[in-house]
Amino acid sequence: MSLVLDVMLALAVIGVAGWTLLVRGNFPAVIGFVAYGLLLALVWVRLGAVDVALTEAALGAGATGVLLLFAVVRLRGGKAEIDAATPSPPQRVAAAILCGVVGLGLAVAMLNLPDPAPSLAAEATRHLPLLGVGNPITGVLMAYRGLDTLLEAVVLVFAVLAIWSMAPDRRWGAIPGPLFPVQSSGPLSLLARVLPPIGIVVGIHIAWVGADAPGGKFQGGTILAAMGILAWVAGLWRLPPVASRGLRWAVVAGPLVFIGVGLLGFVIADGFLSYPPGFAKPLILLIEAAMTLSVAAAIVLMVAGPPERPA
Amino acid sequence: MIFGVTGAALVALGLYGLVTQPALLRKILAFNLLGGGVFLLFGVVARRGAVADPVPQALVITGLVVAFAATALALVLVLRLFQITGAATIAEDKTPP
Amino acid sequence: MNLFLTLFSGAAITAGVAFFIAGTVALLRFPDPLSRLHALTKADSLGLGLIVLGLLPWAGGWLAALKLILVWLLVLLAGATATQMIAEHIRRSEPPP
Numbered sequence: 259m260s261l262v263l264d265v266m267l268a269l270a271v272i273g274v275a276g277w278t279l280l281v282r283g284n285f286p287a288v289i290g291f292v293a294y295g296l297l298l299a300l301v302w303v304r305l306g307a308v309d310v311a312l313t314e315a316a317l318g319a320g321a322t323g324v325l326l327l328f329a330v331v332r333l334r335g336g337k338a339e340i341d342a343a344t345p346s347p348p349q350r351v352a353a354a355i356l357c358g359v360v361g362l363g364l365a366v367a368m369l370n371l372p373d374p375a376p377s378l379a380a381e382a383t384r385h386l387p388l389l390g391v392g393n394p395i396t397g398v399l400m401a402y403r404g405l406d407t408l409l410e411a412v413v414l415v416f417a418v419l420a421i422w423s424m425a426p427d428r429r430w431g432a433i434p435g436p437l438f439p440v441q442s443s444g445p446l447s448l449l450a451r452v453l454p455p456i457g458i459v460v461g462i463h464i465a466w467v468g469a470d471a472p473g474g475k476f477q478g479g480t481i482l483a484a485m486g487i488l489a490w491v492a493g494l495w496r497l498p499p500v501a502s503r504g505l506r507w508a509v510v511a512g513p514l515v516f517i518g519v520g521l522l523g524f525v526i527a528d529g530f531l532s533y534p535p536g537f538a539k540p541l542i543l544l545i546e547a548a549m550t551l552s553v554a555a556a557i558v559l560m561v562a563g564p565p566e567r568p569a
Numbered sequence: 570m571i572f573g574v575t576g577a578a579l580v581a582l583g584l585y586g587l588v589t590q591p592a593l594l595r596k597i598l599a600f601n602l603l604g605g606g607v608f609l610l611f612g613v614v615a616r617r618g619a620v621a622d623p624v625p626q627a628l629v630i631t632g633l634v635v636a637f638a639a640t641a642l643a644l645v646l647v648l649r650l651f652q653i654t655g656a657a658t659i660a661e662d663k664t665p666p
Numbered sequence: 667m668n669l670f671l672t673l674f675s676g677a678a679i680t681a682g683v684a685f686f687i688a689g690t691v692a693l694l695r696f697p698d699p700l701s702r703l704h705a706l707t708k709a710d711s712l713g714l715g716l717i718v719l720g721l722l723p724w725a726g727g728w729l730a731a732l733k734l735i736l737v738w739l740l741v742l743l744a745g746a747t748a749t750q751m752i753a754e755h756i757r758r759s760e761p762p763p
Contacts, residue, residue, distance in 0.1 A: 268575040279586040305612045307626045317637045329644045344591045353588040361581025368573035379622045394623035410631045417638035421645045445750035560641035
């Protein structure tokens with residue numbers, strides 16, 4: 259029974275992926291991509307990785323989909339140019355053969371993995387009581403591989419900086435993204451007034467339960483960002499200009515707290531990013547709270563794009 | 570194992586799209602399909618032990634967030650290219666303006 | 667009691683799935699956007715509602731049951747908003763004959 263379900267799900271994912279590549283218009287392709295992301299989230303649930311499923315649905319399908327839709331509306335490419343750049347049929351066949359070989363090689367490798375599978379699960383779960391968190395994935399993200407997560411937090415800041423640097427000189431310090439007219443009535447206005455209070459509670463809840471259950475700063479931060487984007491698109495909330503101090507602090511708060519706690523580890527524990535015994539959980543929660551804010555701010559700013567309107 | 574083969578197929582599809590699609594937006598889409606396939610391979614490998622291994626899962630979450638940031642940056646670059654040159658591809662044999 | 671609950675859940679979920687199948691078939695077969703939207707909303711709101719109703723006895727605690735109902739209400743809200751906006755767009759782009 260579950261085998262049939264898995265095969266159907268796998269075929270649906272591959273089918274939607276193929277359709278996304280082949281369909282002619284950009285808009286249907288993006289819709290196909292969002293469907294692909296949601297189906298992939300179901301696959302992650304089937305693999306028992308609920309944390310990844312939440313991230314995939316929120317970031318991979320939702321936030322990336324919004325980003326792509328914004329780009330589709332702004333990009334109206336010339337058709338002649340695209341035809342000129344389309345590879346000829348022999349090139350396509352050659353590409354198909356090469357990609358098929360790559361896929362086949364990967365599939366063969368997957369079917370011939372070494373049999374007693376190496377796993378770090380026992381190691382990761384053994385020390386969890388010392389950290390005081392119940393979700394092993396949060397434990398890995400915040401303690402064993404804390405440096406990776408810190409670098410990733412910094413990557414988000416750099417991505418925002420790189421996007422801002424695309425602005426024309428005269429717009430530096432201005433307000434990012436297009437201006438949406440205020441929706442004083444209609445369904446969008448209703449949704450943008452009713453949903454954010456619920457969404458903010460859900461976002462904070464998901465970030466909070468990340469310590470012991472599936473969830474965490476990235477998933478919760480994405481939901482908070484979605485609420486911000488909804489209010490912005492409905493014209494109910496104006497994005498602050500890039501020069502705003504509060505905005506800049508919100509983006510860097512998470513990495514700064516993370517680095518601060520890491521440096522504190524030299525003084526009160528045994529090195530960078532090590533937590534003193536007994537204080538691991540409060541410190542992890544502090545970092546998670548600051549990171550949730552920064553992730554949400556960074557995602558809103560990445561969707562909005564470079565500054566383009568005078569403040 | 571079904572999902573392992575699915576991941577391999579997604580990598581192949583995404584790679585094909587990345588090579589053959591002319592428009593930059595579609596190349597970015599194909600790149601994300603490819604990324605999804607790679608993450609899925611990770612997930613299948615993580616699932617093989619008796620309990621799900623949290624280390625590859627945490628790496629996939631990190632990867633998803635970085636992939637989102639990279640996609641955002643790539644799209645802004647494409648939009649800027651479009652604003653400046655009016656081009657939505659990186660074809661070389663364009664007639665000079 | 668348990669048998670009754672199982673029968674009740676089975677009936678509710680089967681009815682919900684039937685609504686989803688009917689809605690999907692209609693989405694693919696109906697000729698114009700407005701009737702497709704009409705079909706889709708039935709599948710979304712009633713189909714999902716019936717499935718949630720069928721799952722409620724097995725949620726394991728009133729908090730989880732409350733979350734299931736919240737999910738249904740949020741889908742109702744989002745679905746209704748999206749449908750209204752698409753319909754509004756259709757009405758504005760093609761004036762009625």
